[in-house]
Amino acid sequence: MGLIGLSLLVASVVYVIIRPPSWLPSTLLSWLRRSPATISDARRRDEQDQSKRTPPTLPPPLAPAAPTMVEPHEADRAAPPPPPIPTLTIGQLPFIAVGQDEEPESPTTPKAKAMQPVASMPLPPPTFSLSTESMPPPPRPTASTSSSASASSMMPPPPPRLSAPARPPTLGQFPAANSAQRARGPVPNRGRPSSSSSITGGGLAPPPTHTSMPSKPSRQVTLEPGHSPLDWARLSGGPSADLRGVDASTPYLRVTPSMLRRQTGRKGKDAWMALSGKVYNVTPYAKFHPGGIPELMRGAARDGTRLFGEVHPWVNYENMLTACLVGILVDEPEPSAGPPQSDMEAMD
Numbered sequence: 001m002g003l004i005g006l007s008l009l010v011a012s013v014v015y016v017i018i019r020p021p022s023w024l025p026s027t028l029l030s031w032l033r034r035s036p037a038t039i040s041d042a043r044r045r046d047e048q049d050q051s052k053r054t055p056p057t058l059p060p061p062l063a064p065a066a067p068t069m070v071e072p073h074e075a076d077r078a079a080p081p082p083p084p085i086p087t088l089t090i091g092q093l094p095f096i097a098v099g100q101d102e103e104p105e106s107p108t109t110p111k112a113k114a115m116q117p118v119a120s121m122p123l124p125p126p127t128f129s130l131s132t133e134s135m136p137p138p139p140r141p142t143a144s145t146s147s148s149a150s151a152s153s154m155m156p157p158p159p160p161r162l163s164a165p166a167r168p169p170t171l172g173q174f175p176a177a178n179s180a181q182r183a184r185g186p187v188p189n190r191g192r193p194s195s196s197s198s199i200t201g202g203g204l205a206p207p208p209t210h211t212s213m214p215s216k217p218s219r220q221v222t223l224e225p226g227h228s229p230l231d232w233a234r235l236s237g238g239p240s241a242d243l244r245g246v247d248a249s250t251p252y253l254r255v256t257p258s259m260l261r262r263q264t265g266r267k268g269k270d271a272w273m274a275l276s277g278k279v280y281n282v283t284p285y286a287k288f289h290p291g292g293i294p295e296l297m298r299g300a301a302r303d304g305t306r307l308f309g310e311v312h313p314w315v316n317y318e319n320m321l322t323a324c325l326v327g328i329l330v331d332e333p334e335p336s337a338g339p340p341q342s343d344m345e346a347m348d
C-alpha cells in the first residue's frame, strides 16, 4: 500500500511539473516575493526616513527597471524567475537611491532610482587651474635663501654662486726656506738655476728666495778638470781634512778685523773671508768656485756675509767650508789706557 501511495504522489508531482495549472506560477511568485519582504522591513523603514530628510528638489526619477517578461510556454518549463537585478551605472555609484517605497511591484529588491548627491559624500577630485590670478607667485631663490632647506623640491636648483675663478695650482717654494733639504746645501754637480727660469717659473728649479736680483748677471765659468763640486766634496769631506792653511796644532783663532784685512790672497798669503762671524780660508776653494776666482775674491779679507747673501743665499757654505774654518771674528782689542793719572795731576 505504501509503495502504491508513493507512486501516485510521484506521478502527481510529475504531472504538475509537466502541465502546471494556470494559477500555479502567479501563486508561487507572490509567495516567494512576500517572504523576503518581511526580512528587510526594518531596512526599508530606515531608507524611507532618509528619503524624507532629503530636500524636495529631486531630479526626475530614472525609468524603473523593466520587469522581467517570461513567455507563458517558457514559464511552464522553467523555475520561477529570479528577482530583477538592480541596474546601476558607473555614474550613479556615488549616489544613494531614494524613494524605493514608490515601487509597489518589487518591494524586496533595490531598484535604480533617481539619485541625489549627499552632503557627506566626498567632493569630486580637485582640479588644477592654470590661472595665476589667485595664486601667489612661486618664491624666487635669493642669495640668502638659495641654500636654505625651505626651498621646495619642485623648484629648479638655484644657480651656482659666482665666485672668483679657481687659479691653477702652482708649485710652492721647493725646497722650503726652512727645510732640511735646503740646509744641506747644494747637491754636487747640480746645475745652477738660471735666472730666466726663476723669473718665468718654468722647470723644476727652485724659485728665488730673495726679492732682489743678483748684482751681476751670471757668467759661465769653466772649471779646470778635477775641480768640480763633487771633487771639492771629496777633497774637503774627509774627517781629517784640514785646509785651513795654518799649522795643524793651531787652535781656532780669534781673528780681528785688522788680521782679516791682511789676508787678501795676494803676495803669498791666503785669502780669508768672514761669513756670519766665522773666518774661512777660501784659497783652497778658489779653483772650485763655480762663480770663478775673481768673484770669490770680492769677499776676501773682509766680512762677505752681505755679499754672499746677495749672490747665492741658498748655498750652504758652512758644510762646504768646514775644513777651511780658521777661527771666529772678534772685535779689535780696546786701545791702551791713556796717559798716567800722575801726569794729569802734575799739570794741576
Ligand code: HEM
Pocket: 186, 190, 191, 192, 193, 217, 218, 219, 220, 273, 282, 285, 289, 290, 291, 292, 295, 296, 297, 298, 299, 300, 304, 307, 308, 311, 312, 315, 316, 317, 318, 320, 321
Ligand atoms: C762672497 C764672495 C762670493 C761671491 C762674490 C760669489 C759669487 C758667485 C757667483 C757670481 C756665482 C755664479 C752665479 C751664477 O752663475 O749665477 C757663484 C756661484 C757659486 N758660488 Fe759663489 N761667491 C762668493 C763666495 C762663495 C763661497 C764662500 C762659496 C762656498 C762656500 C761659494 C759657492 C758658490 C757655489 C756653490 C756656486 C754655484 C751656485 C749655483 O750654481 O747655484 N761662493 N758665486
